[in-house]
Amino acid sequence: MSSYTPMIQQYLEIKSQYPDAILFFRLGDFYEMFFEDAEKASKELEITLTARDGGNDKKVPMCGVPFHAATTYIAKLINKGYNVAICEQVEDPGAAKGIVKREVIRVITPGTVLEENMLDEKQNNFLIAVNKDDFGYGLAVADVSTGYFAVTELRGAKALNQLIDEISRLQPVECLIPDNLVKNMDLTTEILKQVKLSLHSYSSVHFSIKNATSTLLRHFATGSLEGFGCLEMSVGISCAGALMAFLAETQKNSLKHINKLIPYTTTSYMLLDPSTRRNLELTRTIRDSSRKGTLLWVLDYTQTAMGGRLLKTWLEQPLTDITAIETRLDTVEELVNNVFMRGDLQKLFTEVYDLERLAGRIAFGSANARDLIALKKSLQVLPKVKEILEKAYSPGLIQLYRQLDILEDVASLIESAIDDNPPITLRDGGIIKKGYNEEIDRLRKASRDGKTWIAELERREKERTGIKSLKVGYNKVFGYYIEVTRANLDAVPDDYIRKQTLANAERFITPDLKEYESLILGAEEKITQLEYELFQAVREKISNSTARIQQAASIVAQLDVYIAFAEAAIRNNYTKPIINDDGIIKITDGRHPVVEKFMPEGSFVPNDTYLDCSGYRMDIITGPNMAGKSTYMRQVALIVLMAQIGSYVPASEARIGIVDRIFTRVGASDDLATGQSTFMVEMNEVANILNNATAKSLIILDEVGRGTSTFDGLSIAWAVAEYILDPEKIGAKTLFATHYHELTELADIYPGVQNHNIAVKEKGDDIIFLRKIIPGGADRSYGIQVARLAGLPGEVLGKAKEILRTLEVNEDAVKTKREVAAARKKCSDGNNVIQLRMFDEPAAGDAVAKEILSLDLLNLTPLEALNYLYKLQQKLRSSSGE
DSSP, X not given: OTTSOHHHHHHHHHHTXXXXXXXXXXXXXXXXXXXXXXHHHHHHHTOOOEEEEEETTEEEEEEEEEGGGHHHHHHHHHHTTOEEEEEEEOSOTTTOSSSOOEEXXXXXXXXXXXXXXXXXXXXXXXXXXXXXXXXXXXXXXXXXXXXXXXXXXXXXXXXXXXXXXXXXXXXXXXXXXXXXXXXXXXXXXXXHHHOSSEEEEEOGGGGSHHHHHHHHHHHHTOSOXXXXXXXXXXXXXXXXXXXXXXXXHHHOSOXXXXXXXXXXXXXXXXXXXXXXXXXXTSSSOTTTOOSTTSHHHHHOOOOSHHHHHHHHHHHHSOBOOHHHHHHHHHHHHHHHHOHHHHHHHHHHHTTOOOHHHHHHHHHHTOOOHHHHHHHHHHHTTHHHHHHHHTTOOSHHHHHHHHHOOOOHHHHHHHHHHBOSSOOSSSSSSOOBOTTSOHHHHHHHHHHHHHXXXXXXXXXXXXXXXXXXXOEEEEETTTEEEEEEEGGGGGGOOTTOEEEEEOSSEEEEEOHHHHHHHHHHHHHHHHHHHHHHHHHHHHHHHHHTTHHHHHXXXXXXXXXXXXXXXXXXXXXXXXXXXXXESSOOEEEEEEOOTTGGXXXXXTOSOOEEEEEOSSTEEEEEXXXXXXXXXXXXXXXXXXXXXXXHTTOOBSSSEEEEEOOSBEEEEEOOOOBGGGTBOHHHHHHHHHHHHHHHOOTTOEEEEESTTTTSOXXXXXXXXXXHHHHHHOTTTOOOEEEEEOSOGGGGGHHHHSTEEEEEEEEEEEETTEEEEEEEEEESOOSOOOHHHHHHHHTOOHHHHHHHHHHHHHHHHGGGGBOOHHHHHHXXXXXXXXXXXXXXXXXXXXXXXXXXXXXXXXXOGGGSOHHHHHHHHHHHHHHHHHHHTO
C-alpha cells in the first residue's frame, strides 16, 4: 500500500472500513471510484472506465460522476441492490496541510434512502430486521424517510408462516438478519422470496437483548421501554435495537424523526398470505406486476403522497374489529353525502406536499430551503381543513378535528425567515428573507451599493477616457477589473494599473476599484455564510416540532383515504356494507371492482352470493373455462376485503360477517428456483390453507388437483373438500370451482354444500357465456368449444371430437357419478381409508375385459372403434348364451 500515492493510500484506508459498499470518494467537483468499485460502477452506470496514476507507474482503474448529479447515479446503484458510501472532504482544502482530510459521512443502502427522487411517493421504503428464539420470531420495521418504526412477534407452531406473510405484506427493500442465522436455509430462503433487493447479514452482537435495549434507550433518551408497550417482546426488541444500531452506524446523523416505537400484533388484522395477495392482485398484477389493474388502482383517488401510502397499508391490513370498521364506514358515509365538504378538502389537499418525508429530511438535516417553503405551503392549508371539519358529525371526523394541530408557529417562522423563491443549494445565498436579520440586511445594502458604485464607475470611466467599449467585469481569479481593447490602449489614464493581458485586450485596476471590490466581495462572503448559519438554525428549530408535523401528516393522510373511498363509491356506484359477526356473507348484485372498470359501463353481469357457517358453508361451482368462475370467486373475496378496510363495495346490498383470513388457490406455475413443479406449488398452497384456515376464514379454491392425473386429482379434490367441510377440522366458508363434475355429488352427501354453475347458451358447436351464476351443477366443461375460441387449428379440434366420442362410447365401463357418490357415502372410514373406486375391476380371467383394457383407444378411428365394439358385443353374447 505504501507504494501508492498518498491520495490513493487514503482511499484504500477508508475503503477498507466499508468493504461492502461502493465508495464515492470526493475529489473537487467529482465523486471518483477506484479499483474494483470503478470496474463495477462503470459497468452498472454505463460510464467510461479510465485509469489514474497510482504511484510507481501503477495505473489504477477509475471512473467518476459529477458531484451535482450524484443522486441520479446513486439511485441506479441502489436500485440494483448496492450500498454506496459517501466520502466527503471534511476540511477546507485551502487550509489543509498535505492531503485533505476525508471521512464517510453516510452509507446509503436500499433501506436507508431519504432522497425524494429515489423514492416512490406512494409507497413506503421499508427496512426490516428479523431474529429467532426458541418460541418464535421477532420482526422490526422502519421507514427512515417517514420516521415509521414498529415491532412485532410471531409465536407458536405457525410462527414462520406468519412471519413470511407479514414480510410479504411489508415488501421491504432490505432485511437485516443476525449472522448466526444466515445458514438457517428454511428462514433465509423464505425471506429471500419476499425481500425486493437485499438480505443483509448483521453482527449478532447488535441483536443481543442487552445491547438492543441499550441502543433503544439511548436513542429515545428514556429509562425504560415500558412506555412503548413492548417490554414483553424480547425477540422483537432484539430486532428493533439491531435495526436502530444499523441506522445509527450508516446514517451518522440525527434520527430524531424516529421518535416512537409502535408495537403491534398480526392478529389485530385479517391475515393474507403471499399467494392470496398475489391472486387477488391487491397492489400488483400477476402478469406484469403493474399497478394498473389492481384493487389499489381502482380505489386510489388520494391527492397526497401520505394518503397514497396509507391507502396501501389499509388495503393490506383489513380490520377484524367491527367497531373500528363501522367507524371508518360512517366516516366515508358522511363524505359521500356531503359533496361540499368532500370537494373542498380534495381541492385543499392538492396543495399539500409530502409532510412525512419533509419532516424526515428536516430532522435529518438534509432539507434545503425549498423543502421549508413546501412545508410552509402545506401547513398553510391546515387552518382551512380544521375550519371545514368543524361542521362534521361522524365520530371519525370529529376525532380528527380535535387532534389536528394547525402548526401556525412553524408556518409563521418559515414565512418570516425564508425567501419565497430560494435557490436549491444552500451555499449560494438568497435564502433568508429581507427583514428577518438586521446584519444580513446591512451587508446586503453594502453589497448592493457597491455594485451600484461599480456600474457608475463604468459610466464615469467611459466619459473620462472617451473609450466607448470600456467595461468593468469580474471573475473569480482576478476579481473586478477594467477591460480596454488594444485599439484603445493609447487612451488609458496613468492611474490604471495593468492586471492581465489578453489576446485582444488589457485588463486594469485602480485603487478605488480595489477598495470597493474588498467591500463587495467581503459583504457577499459574509452574507452567504451568515445566511447558511441562520438557515441551519431555522431548520433545527422546526425539527423540534417533528412529532407535531408527523401527527398533522397522519391526520391529512387519513382524511385523504376516507375521501378516496367516498370518491370511489360515488364514481363506481358502490354501497355501504353491513358488518356483523354472525358468519353470514350475503351479497346482492356483486361485481368485480377491477374487471368492471375495463368493460363498457353497465355491461358487467352482477351475481349474488350467500355463504354461512352451517347450511351453506361450501359452494361447488362448475362450468366451462372463460365463463367467469374465477372472476366470480375473486369478486366475493374482494368485496369482503373492501368491507373490512372500511370501504363501500360493488354491490346493491352486502352483509359481511367478519372473516379472520382469506385464502386463495387460483392457478399455479412452476417454481424453477426451488425445483418445484406446478403440481407441487399447487399442493403447497393447498397445504397452507388446510393447516391455517379456521371456521371464520373465507377460502377460494380454483381447480384443485388439475396438475396431476385425472383420478389422482379427483381424489385429492374430493378429500380436500371433505376436510374443509368438517367442522371439527375447519368448517370454513368456501367457494370451490372445479371441472371434476363428480364433486357436485357432495351436495347429496353432506349438509352445508350447494351447487352452482355458470350459465352458457349453446348455438351449434359454439357457446355463449352468459356470466350468470345459477343453481345446480354443470355436467359438461365445453373444453373443445373453448379451445375453438382460443384459436386451435381445425384439424386438432376435429381429432379431439373423435377422441371425445370414443371415450363417451366407452363410458359404460365407468360407474355413474351418482353411483360413485353412493359408494363414497357407504365407505367405512374407521381406518381413515377412502374406499372410492371409479371403475368396476374386471374378474380374473375375464378375456373380454382384458381385451378391452389392452385397446389403444386414442389411436382408433371412430369407425374402427364401433366395429371393434360390435365384435366385443358378439363375443359377450356368445359367452352368455344369448
